[in-house]
Amino acid sequence: MANEHEPAKPHRITISTVAAALGVAVSTVSNAYNRPDQLSAELRERVLAVAAELGYPGPNPVARSLRQQRAGAVGVLFAERLPYAFRDPAALMVLEGIASTLEQAKLGLLLVPGRDDDTTTVQQALVDGFIVYSMMDNDPLVEAALKRRLPTVLLDQPPRPDVPSIIVDDEAGARMATEHLLSLGHRHFAIITDRLIETHVRPSHAPINVQTHSEATFFVTQLRLQGYRQPLEQAGIAWSDVPIYDCNDNNEADGAAAIQILLARTPRPTAILCLTDRLALGAIVGAQQAGYNVPEQLSIVGFDDIPQATRITPALTTVRQDHRQKGLSAGQALIELLAGQSPTSYQRLAVELVVRDSTAAI
Amino acid sequence: MANEHEPAKPHRITISTVAAALGVAVSTVSNAYNRPDQLSAELRERVLAVAAELGYPGPNPVARSLRQQRAGAVGVLFAERLPYAFRDPAALMVLEGIASTLEQAKLGLLLVPGRDDDTTTVQQALVDGFIVYSMMDNDPLVEAALKRRLPTVLLDQPPRPDVPSIIVDDEAGARMATEHLLSLGHRHFAIITDRLIETHVRPSHAPINVQTHSEATFFVTQLRLQGYRQPLEQAGIAWSDVPIYDCNDNNEADGAAAIQILLARTPRPTAILCLTDRLALGAIVGAQQAGYNVPEQLSIVGFDDIPQATRITPALTTVRQDHRQKGLSAGQALIELLAGQSPTSYQRLAVELVVRDSTAAI
DNA sequence: CGTTTTTTCTGTAACGATTCAGAAGTATAG
């Protein structure tokens, strides 16, 4: 019968700890935080004071979220590995656009990590919706996100019924780039790409054959290749004669390495179509180092029009797209979805060919 | 009695909808998802099948989080406005480091938006902890985050007791930069900074006076200014004779504008200390456009060593810090905190002066 | 065949808030 030792102090301070300390109902404490008009100013003061004294950190957001059925954040699924997101200038502008919209709506932006094999992070993300951007077409994470049945927007992904999609007219852009080079008289083309096939099945240093084209697992890659192909064939150039070099990563070094290989081919290509600006910038530098003059001996076209495109000499001819607007549109569409409205289910953003100094007549 | 009209179809499908449909206990359905070993493979199959059929999106993560007391994400408080985060190269490397660590721990990274006046987003963020990075010293959002009483790590913030802090030895770096210029014989200095005083109280185009120095509300700004000041005074140069120009934003354009003003002063400064590389890069370009040779007529030192620092001509002399490591350390410290361990409460990262071509003897 | 062990499944109490109908108590109106 001896008195037990002190009851373990209630490690966790909740709304009811505070209520008990004051001798009021829990709903009163809740109201003190969320509906000041529901109780007298005097009592509210006291509640807040006692709460502070007890070290109550305020209403638990998770509990609130459960009750209110909203998380106040949007999940962004992007890139194989999260850190990559912070390296690609084009992707960053897109993220910036997304962030801007969400910020205005006071929504958090949750970057969801996840290697393809493990979808738990997607399944357990505390979000009200998803934006899926630039994921591999068959990435299980995308499936997992859609299975959550939350409002979702696809950006640069293969469209699906019932899911609003925003895509850029990459195919038209690629066509414009190709037609530009054709009109300058070029007949010998080569293509530098990345992410053509799965990350872990990277090609050797030989330009890969066109057959692999159908394996392209990134939607925008497919679109761009398709856009290159059509005008070439129309001009009587066999697609199978166009070497495609697939880089390991989207960066300048890989672009520079690629161009070396391609320039060694016979016939030597005089026009290089690059799937991204970073690859193109690398290609320019690589070509120059190999002693070629751009654009006199070699024309190079990029894709994206990132800020660096104008800083190089010669300034890069490229296909411009409005990255920030992409992000804004995606964010906007998702916010409408969250508000119960139905945004246009399919938006296509225009692109524009920007002719600068890296292309010239042959 | 006439039969009522169809009961409204259960709009929301939960674990108990599935359990009811199967005639099993809810705990069984839960186990089917989380503990396959707790039920027969055959029943599990059936549960999953029925769930799929009903369109059950899987266990609600918010409810799970409430029960398990973990959110699976970390909040990052950074920069006045979220989009800014995506523009500063140095900050991006830090974010990349943070993201890397968190990804390995399978934690999401929640970018928390918030204008100073409204702290609700911080209060309601569904996270297990915070990383506070480069916020204004007195930003209410920081207070709000600390009030949550979650594991928190401060990065480039004024240290506080009981909160692990990671800071860079900015002061030493600034000292090294200054001493370097002094040893080259420079006597007339000027400083280009940003974020010296509150965003909305921006200065005119006149270099602001040194007195304002004490108003600096960003911890690292203070440290760097302090680091510039000490060796200067030691060399007999009055701090009040050193003009400080405060830019509106940390970018090249503002740096270029700043240098124009400073070069018009008498005596004309021959050594410019820039608080960031972006400002320094702008200053170089601005000086060159104004007809000055760098470094022959004007020495310029940056701070951060961002990749672009080597791409400009002349290559920028600057103070290097390991941005990625900063992020990694912060992430690591937070993960230890979340695991109940106590990381070193105070880490100071070293810096290094990198002498390139933008500085020369007078 | 009775006992023990193992497997499979169930029921219920948390988790920590918010919401809403309504009970007291007070003020206003007629």
Next chain:
DNA sequence: CTATACTTCTGAATCGTTACAGAAAAAACG
């Protein structure tokens, strides 16, 4: 002074899970 309307506060239901103790059934044991 009674009826009506506000204020202010309370209690219980609810959000959708998971954890845990234990019931029921099946398997293993001697």
